[in-house]
Structures are given as C-alpha cells and as structure tokens.
Amino acid sequence: MSKKFLSGFLSVGVGGEAEVEIIRMTAGLTYHRGDIILGRGTNTVASDLGTDARVLVMRNIGAEFDGVNVTAESGTSLSALARATIKRGLGGLEWAVGIPGSVGGAVVGNAGAFGGAVGDSVSEVKVLTERGIVCIGADKLHFSYRKTDGLPEGIITGVVFRLKRADPVMLAECAAGYDERRRSSQPTGRSAGSTFLACNGISAGYYIERAGLKGTRIGGARVSDKHANFIIVDGGCANDIRLLTDLIKLKVYAEFGVRLKEEINYIGEF
Numbered sequence: 001m002s003k004k005f006l007s008g009f010l011s012v013g014v015g016g017e018a019e020v021e022i023i024r025m026t027a028g029l030t031y032h033r034g035d036i037i038l039g040r041g042t043n044t045v046a047s048d049l050g051t052d053a054r055v056l057v058m059r060n061i062g063a064e065f066d067g068v069n070v071t072a073e074s075g076t077s078l079s080a081l082a083r084a085t086i087k088r089g090l091g092g093l094e095w096a097v098g099i100p101g102s103v104g105g106a107v108v109g110n111a112g113a114f115g116g117a118v119g120d121s122v123s124e125v126k127v128l129t130e131r132g133i134v135c136i137g138a139d140k141l142h143f144s145y146r147k148t149d150g151l152p153e154g155i156i157t158g159v160v161f162r163l164k165r166a167d168p169v170m171l172a173e174c175a176a177g178y179d180e181r182r183r184s185s186q187p188t189g190r191s192a193g194s195t196f197l198a199c200n201g202i203s204a205g206y207y208i209e210r211a212g213l214k215g216t217r218i219g220g221a222r223v224s225d226k227h228a229n230f231i232i233v234d235g236g237c238a239n240d241i242r243l244l245t246d247l248i249k250l251k252v253y254a255e256f257g258v259r260l261k262e263e264i265n266y267i268g269e270f
C-alpha cells in the first residue's frame, strides 16, 4: 500500500492523495470499517485534500459461465461482461454496453439504462464484511432507482447473474442501438456520468437546461452543452466540480423549487 493520487483512479481525473491498495485477488483480503471501496471510479469525485481512509481499488477481473448463470468478479468491467454475455446468447445485460463502471459499482448503485437495470438480473451478491464472506440472495435485496438496499457494509467481491437464453444476433443489434443512442446523447470528455438523480420522474438535465446553465463553467468544471446533467472536467480541481454542483442546486431550486440530489458519490472533505 502506498500514497497515490486518487485522480488516477477516477474518470473525472482530479482528486487528492490516499493510501491506495489495488486488489487483483480477493483471497486473503480483509475489510475494516471505514475502508473506501472503488470500482472503476466512474461515479465518484474525491476531494483535492484526499482522504486518510484506506482506499481499495477493485481490479479483480473475470467471469465464469455456467448455462444461464454468470459469476463475475466485482472489478470486472460491466460493459465487457455485457458484450461477453451477448456473444454467448445470454440476454439481460445488453443495455449495459457502454457503461464504464465495474460490476461491483453497478450493483451498489443499481446501474441502469434504456429501461434495464442490474438488479433485474442479479441472483446473488458476495460481500466481504468485517466478519467474513456473506452471500446474499437477490430476494434479500431491494433494487430501486440507482439504489440497492440490503447490502451489508463491506466489499462486494463477486456477483452471480441469472440471464435468459436469446438470439445473439438480436442481442447484438439491440446493444448497438443502445450504444448509438448513448453516443448521440452523451458528451465525450472526462465526467462522472449523470451528476444528479431524476426528481419525481423528471430528468435533472431538464431542470438544469431550463435554468440556462448549459455551458456554465467554474474553473475546470463545465456543464455540458450536449447533456446538461453531465459535468465535463478539463483540468482544474475537484473543488470546481463541487462548487458547480452547489451552483446548479441553488439555481434549480430558485427557479423551480426542486431540490436536486447528487447521483455521484463523494470521497473526503470538501
């Protein structure tokens, strides 16, 4: 374990130092209360001050196929897993092609797109807690919009998906359509994906755009012109992102009386 800049582990490319441990194998791993877990860091912003906590970056990668069941290591790319399932004629994850996160991060936030969500296909989650490994069946979990309840505190080490047999050509066409829609609606550049959660079923981008905030910049953080719920980061620091999210919340509340809540996760003090 050594001090590293978290910027190197986050899609926004900013963030201060912490004791970082890269986890390639979960055998022998222990979890201590207060540890911070990172998957691919695509939904997370870390303070410029970093954190005193130990940060575990999950790079345990791999998947085993057994009929319609797939057991994936938590650090596996969700998008790569979705592509592998499509090739094998297994349906259920085709909406996930192009989502840049890990399997573990996707379970924590019940990642989803185009009407699909991770929780629809999960059958079991393995979590390393302070007391050891716990296997939780999907019947003990409650998946809702960008949220999974019922997970114990700890490190998700693996996830079992139960998928459905389907025609690989049809699945590939479906995934290509989703990927095209993603490319045409989402900006390129460094971001943490959608910044805010939808509010009462209305996308946060709707409010941000109508508040006239597209293109608004603070330091290196800018509201995307293409998709108002994306903050594009082209330099600067993590505090620029935080200041811009605060400004968006203030303006949207002043204009519409709507209190936006972050979808992104924060690490450390701001």
Ligand SMILES: Cc1cc2nc3c(=O)[nH]c(=O)nc-3n(C[C@H](O)[C@H](O)[C@H](O)COP(=O)(O)OP(=O)(O)OC[C@H]3O[C@@H](n4cnc5c(N)ncnc54)[C@H](O)[C@@H]3O)c2cc1C
Residues within 6 Å of the ligand: 011, 036, 037, 038, 039, 040, 041, 042, 043, 044, 058, 074, 075, 098, 099, 100, 101, 102, 103, 104, 105, 106, 107, 108, 109, 110, 111, 112, 113, 154, 155, 156, 157, 186, 191, 192, 193, 194, 265
């Ligand atoms: C360009 C872009 C497009 C995106 N599109 C979508 C989209 O369409 N739909 C969508 O839902 N999201 C989208 N996202 C957001 C993001 O990719 C997802 O939320 C993804 O599931 C996060 O996974 P991650 O591994 O990057 O999580 P991280 O950012 O690393 O972590 C997110 C949370 O999960 C926790 N966590 C991660 N791994 C583990 C683990 N193994 N054990 C315990 N806790 C863990 C972290 O502590 C943190 O609280 C997008 C992001 C980007 C940058």
